[in-house]
Amino acid sequence: MSKKGIVIGAVVIAGVLTATPYIVGSQTEGNIYKQVAHFDQSQPVYQAKVLSYERNWLSSNAVIEVGVDMQALAGVDTSELQWLTTELDLSLQHGPVLTDQGLSLGLLSWQLSNDGAGFADVLDWNKDQLLYLQQGSVNLLGNANYQDVLAALRNAAGLKDLQFELAEYRGHGTYDGETLTYQGGVADFRLQADSMQVAVDNVQVEGAAEASFAAVLAGDFYAGEGRVAAESLAVTDARVGEVLVAEAMTMDYLTALEQKAEATDGSVSELARMVINFGADTLRVNAIEAKDITLHTMMSHLDKAFIDRYLDTLRDTANAEPEQIGEALATLFEQHGLAFLKANPEFAITEFSGSLPQGAFNANAAVSVNGVTAMPTSMEDDAFWREHIRMHSDATVAKPLMQWAMQSYVHTSLMSSGQAQNYTQEQLTQLAAQQAALMTQTFVQQGLLEDAGDSYKFNFSVADDTLTLNGQESPLGQALGAM
CATH class of the missing domain: 3.30.700 (Glycoprotein, Type 4 Pilin)
Incomplete structure (x- = not known):
C-alpha cells in the first residue's frame, strides 16, 4: 500500500x-x-x-x-x-x-x-x-x-x-525539472505468517533520480542513487527460535549511464552501471555472530538498449507462466544478445568482508565477457565461453577462522551421514578438528591455499582458456577435467 x-x-x-x-x-x-x-x-x-x-x-x-x-x-x-x-x-x-x-x-x-x-x-x-x-x-x-x-x-x-502492523509513514521530496529527490521513514514494522515473525525498526529511505517522471513511472533504467537503512531486523521462528538478527543494516545503490564510441564505425552506444552495497554492524544467523559485514557488488558495461528490451520483456510477461517467461527471455537473448556481449559486461563482488570471534575475512570476485564479435552457434558451446570468459577472485581468511569453518563443515557432514551416532560429542568434536586440520594441510600442499603466516590466501583467475591458481597456470579444459 x-x-x-x-x-x-x-x-x-x-x-x-x-x-x-x-x-x-x-x-x-x-x-x-x-x-x-x-x-x-x-x-x-x-x-x-x-x-x-x-x-x-x-x-x-x-x-x-x-x-x-x-x-x-x-x-x-x-x-x-x-x-x-x-x-x-x-x-x-x-x-x-x-x-x-x-x-x-x-x-x-x-x-x-x-x-x-x-x-x-x-x-x-x-x-x-x-x-x-x-x-x-x-x-x-x-x-x-x-x-x-x-x-x-x-x-x-x-x-x-x-498479521502485520506498520507505524505511520512520513516522507517528503522535491523536483526541479531534472532531479527528483525523496526521503521517508517509518518507526517500526511487524509481520507474522504461520510460525515466522519479522520485526524491523526505524526504517529510513532516501533517493535521487536524474530522470523524467515518465521514466520513473514506467520503471525504466535511469541514473540515480539512494539508501535504505534499518536500525534492526529480527526474524524468529516459533519452532526453532531466533533465525536472523541484523543491526545497523544498510543498502546503498547507484545507477549510472555513460556514452561509449564504437571504434569501428564511430557510432555511440549507451552503457549502464549498477552498484548495490549491503552492510551491517552486526549479523547473527543461527547463533553465529559476525561484525562489520560488508558486501559491495557492481554490474558494469551493460548495453542500455538491451536493458531496455529486457525490462519491456518483463513487463509484457508479468502475468505469464514461468515457462513462457523463460522462452521470452531466451528469444530476447537470441535476437539482441550480441550487443549485450560485445559491450564486455562484468559482474563483480568488489568487497565481501567481516569478522567473527575466530578472525576476519576479506574477499572479492569478478566475472566478465570479453572480445565477443559473433554469437555462438549454441549457447551451450563450452569452447566459446572458455575463450571469452574472464574470472578473478582472491580471498584472505584468518587461520583460526579457516580452521573453524573446516571443522564446522566436517561436523555437519558427519552428522548428515549418520556416522555421528558412533561417537560421543567430545569424540565427534575431536574427530572433526583432526579431519579439518588434515583437509587444510592437503589444500596447502596441493596449492589450493597459500599459507601467509597468520592467514590463508586464495587467488584464482581464468583468462584466454587458462586457469591460474595461486600463481600456477594450467589449461582450463585440463583443470575442469580434473575436478
Missing part, C-alpha cells in the same frame, strides 16, 4: 509540474490524463484511470481510480482478493496566488488523498484519519516540493493467516 500510494502520487506530480502560469488549469488537466494513462499502460499489476475531472478558473477536482492485482503482486493465489480497487481524490489550486496550504505565490498546489475505501477487508487503521495524504506545490520557477503520510495500519480482523 505504501509503494502504491507513493507511486500513484508520482503520477499526480508528473501531471502538475509542466504547467505554465497562463494555462495552469487546462495544461494540468491534460497532463493528469496523460500520466495516469501512462502509468496504467506501463505497470502490469496496476490499473488506473481518471473517473472524473472538474476544472474551474481557480481550482480543479478529480477522482482517480486505482486497482492492484494482489495475486500478481504477491505471487500467490489470493482467491477473492485478486483485485483491490480504490479511489484517490485530487484537488488543485491554480496560481499565481495560493492559499489552501498557507499564503504563497506559485503555479499550483495540490492535495491527493485516499480514505481507504476498498481496503477495509485487508487493512485496519484509525478511520478518523485519511489512509493516505499527499500535499505539494509548484513555485513560480517550476520547482516542486511535497509531503506524504500513510496512516499507521494493521491487518484487518478477517486476515487470519497473515
Whole structure:
C-alpha cells in the first residue's frame, strides 16, 4: 500500500509540474490524463484511470481510480482478493496566488488523498484519519516540493493467516525539472505468517533520480542513487527460535549511464552501471555472530538498449507462466544478445568482508565477457565461453577462522551421514578438528591455499582458456577435467 500510494502520487506530480502560469488549469488537466494513462499502460499489476475531472478558473477536482492485482503482486493465489480497487481524490489550486496550504505565490498546489475505501477487508487503521495524504506545490520557477503520510495500519480482523502492523509513514521530496529527490521513514514494522515473525525498526529511505517522471513511472533504467537503512531486523521462528538478527543494516545503490564510441564505425552506444552495497554492524544467523559485514557488488558495461528490451520483456510477461517467461527471455537473448556481449559486461563482488570471534575475512570476485564479435552457434558451446570468459577472485581468511569453518563443515557432514551416532560429542568434536586440520594441510600442499603466516590466501583467475591458481597456470579444459 505504501509503494502504491507513493507511486500513484508520482503520477499526480508528473501531471502538475509542466504547467505554465497562463494555462495552469487546462495544461494540468491534460497532463493528469496523460500520466495516469501512462502509468496504467506501463505497470502490469496496476490499473488506473481518471473517473472524473472538474476544472474551474481557480481550482480543479478529480477522482482517480486505482486497482492492484494482489495475486500478481504477491505471487500467490489470493482467491477473492485478486483485485483491490480504490479511489484517490485530487484537488488543485491554480496560481499565481495560493492559499489552501498557507499564503504563497506559485503555479499550483495540490492535495491527493485516499480514505481507504476498498481496503477495509485487508487493512485496519484509525478511520478518523485519511489512509493516505499527499500535499505539494509548484513555485513560480517550476520547482516542486511535497509531503506524504500513510496512516499507521494493521491487518484487518478477517486476515487470519497473515498479521502485520506498520507505524505511520512520513516522507517528503522535491523536483526541479531534472532531479527528483525523496526521503521517508517509518518507526517500526511487524509481520507474522504461520510460525515466522519479522520485526524491523526505524526504517529510513532516501533517493535521487536524474530522470523524467515518465521514466520513473514506467520503471525504466535511469541514473540515480539512494539508501535504505534499518536500525534492526529480527526474524524468529516459533519452532526453532531466533533465525536472523541484523543491526545497523544498510543498502546503498547507484545507477549510472555513460556514452561509449564504437571504434569501428564511430557510432555511440549507451552503457549502464549498477552498484548495490549491503552492510551491517552486526549479523547473527543461527547463533553465529559476525561484525562489520560488508558486501559491495557492481554490474558494469551493460548495453542500455538491451536493458531496455529486457525490462519491456518483463513487463509484457508479468502475468505469464514461468515457462513462457523463460522462452521470452531466451528469444530476447537470441535476437539482441550480441550487443549485450560485445559491450564486455562484468559482474563483480568488489568487497565481501567481516569478522567473527575466530578472525576476519576479506574477499572479492569478478566475472566478465570479453572480445565477443559473433554469437555462438549454441549457447551451450563450452569452447566459446572458455575463450571469452574472464574470472578473478582472491580471498584472505584468518587461520583460526579457516580452521573453524573446516571443522564446522566436517561436523555437519558427519552428522548428515549418520556416522555421528558412533561417537560421543567430545569424540565427534575431536574427530572433526583432526579431519579439518588434515583437509587444510592437503589444500596447502596441493596449492589450493597459500599459507601467509597468520592467514590463508586464495587467488584464482581464468583468462584466454587458462586457469591460474595461486600463481600456477594450467589449461582450463585440463583443470575442469580434473575436478
